[in-house]
Amino acid sequence: MEYWQAIVSLAALAIVGTLLLGWHDGWFRRAEAEPAAHPIHRVRRQSVVDNANYVGIAEVTRFAAMRRRIGYPAANRIMAALAARILADDRFEVGRLGRTGIEFFYRADHIAQAHAMMQDLKRRLEVTVTTTAIDFEPSIVIGCNSIRSGQLRDELFDAAACAVEDAQKLPERIRFAEDGRQRGGVDPSAMMLHNLYRAVRDDSLEMHYMPKLRLADSEIVSAEALCRWTHRDHGTVSPTIFIKLAEETGLIGDLTLWTLDRVIADQQRLRQEGIDLNIDINMSGQLIGDTGFCDLVIARIGASGGRIGIEITETAVIEDAQAALANLGRISQAGVRIAIDDFGVGLSSLAYLRDLPADELKIDQTFIRTLTTSNRDPLLVRSAIDIGHALEMEVTAEGVEDEIALALLKVMRVDHVQGYHISMPLPLDQLVRYLRGKAHLQILGDAAQLRASLSPLTIAATKR
């Protein structure tokens, strides 16, 4: 397998080297106009270009300065190596290579898939490039645009270049082109927004609930509410996409109030079924700084008499620390539980953590999913648990996917676990069946057996 990967990478490097030379000589542009005239077209994945419905630009940030420092030949080798990584996935074809960016073509069935492909591509590109001159750690920004018939190639890439500019300001650094910044046609994200607006207004979003298992007694005492949207044309759209869209366009306030109202109603239904469950909703960072909005949330939760908590990400607080801390203080005083979500992937300092009136710390799933395969993650997770407990918070591990991780977390004295091994997020009816079935009471029994068979060394590594 590795042998073939090496062959494919070498072949891709050779192609990209030729492309790069061609670009420098200016004849790659001519070859675009005269496909048959140039030998590159014998090896080009013309079918990928013909069937593509998206173009993208992967821009290497701060590369102009780097190029001056390491010289043009080394910089060109780095760009060639990055282009080879794009070509290593045969769903892509590389177009022009610029001095700091690479144009490419690809096909995706819908925007959610296109977005996931870009996340994967970004991960693959952000791996160290080793050259004789330098070990370079690329930082990549990606802008994309969907191809519509009749659009000229330069127009397509112009819009993708605008998206690159916008992507610089986003934490994820991936962006699809927006209406108004490109010429002609109806922009897909504008259409998506319109549909999302309608979905909020027409009550056609859904809430799913992901149970959390309390390790002290194997009980499910709380669940996280996660929003679901099925788009008429695109099918299920990931919340990471539509929540971001809602945040960028100001729809997030309405969407969050919709989720709150739905959760309040669902919690009352659960109570009628004899099930008493705390439910936490996710609240976007930008809303925590909005005092009027926070007052509304406090009032609605108070009026419902429900046990509803909020999850916030730690970066949220840093953006507008003063307003956010004041609002969180009032939310907490009103008796609403606060959980810090995705702990470990943000940038918060210990000082912020100390000042937050939080009741729970949720360790991000990226650390938990590699708990049993990484040397460092068990140590980090153990430290995070200690920090949470030192600050008198309950600690939850997100992303528990197997019984080995569960067994290790039990040894590490985490308080709650959440993840596919416990349960997927469920629609309300299925949640009721799950809780009535009491299968969760067995989960820890299995883990205890496993723990007994875990090697003493593994357990020692995780113990205080």
Ligand code: C2E
């Ligand atoms: P989050 O709040 O950190 O939620 C946890 C996410 O991880 C959920 O993804 C959940 O399905 C997924 N997850 C949990 N355990 C596992 C596991 O064991 N394996 C894997 N592979 N995944 C697991 P989901 O539902 O796609 O939501 C993604 C993010 O979207 C959420 O991350 C949250 O930040 C946001 N989100 C979802 N619903 C809402 C909402 O109603 N309002 C706001 N503001 N954000 C929301």
Ligand code: MG
């Ligand atoms: Mg959450």
Ligand code: MG
């Ligand atoms: Mg999370």
